[in-house]
Amino acid sequence: PFRIAVFASGKGSNFQALVDAQLSGALGGDICLLICDKPQAPVVELAAAANVDTFVFEPKEYASKEEYERNIAAELQQRGVELIVLAGYMRLLSPSFVEFYSGRIINIHPSLLPAFPGKDAIGQALAYGVKMTGVTVHFVDGGMDTGPVIAQKAVEIKKGDTAEVLAERIHHVEQKLYSEVVSWFAQRRISLNGRNVTIAE
Ligand code: GAR
Secondary structure (H helix, E strand, O other), X not given: OOEEXXXXXXXXXXXXXXXXXXXXXXXXXXXXXXXXXXXXXXXXXXXXXXXXXXXEOOHHHOOOHHHHHHHHHHHHHHHOOOEEEXXXXXXXXXXXXXXXXXXXXXXEEOOOOOXXXXXXXXXXXXXXXXXXXXXXXXXXXXXXXOOOEEEEEEEEOOOOOOHHHHHHHHHHHHHHHHHHHHHHHHOOOEEEEOOEEEEOO
């Protein structure tokens, strides 16, 4: 099977959506590992409930990023992971890790990149006053939310939206889109050429 590792730090709604897609047969791959940098994060429980192996670590217990990433890389290699799916992993990967897995790491971000990169993209969009925002799935490169775009979906901001209401609308779109994009990878339909991403029919 096509082996997938998910990296997450929080609630895990995208992780759960990917697990559900796998169970329904729509993913076409096997989520064999969760990597989490927050031992208390709800996503850790979700992985246990789904019988997904976990590597949970406390960054501050390691001397450096390189040191915990060496442990992560060993876990990935043991399982023959082919695709790394960042799903609310709120930590930058080191340039050497990104380089090593180049073309095999994807991220989901709650805005239409290049607008509103970084933290709290939903709050940034509301504060800016845009009428339209959305979701981006992209390859990870050395920058912060700067890699080649794979897929985007627009989400309207409606009058009176609070951050919570808008976040819920965005999360709904994220969960559907991410499983779809991962299934394209499992079917080997995605190719990357410079910044140009094409999806085969
Ligand atoms: C998602 O909305 C994801 O797009 C965002 O974190 C949330 C995680 O939710 N990621 C970023 O902001 C990355 N810069 P989840 O834990 O429920 O999947």
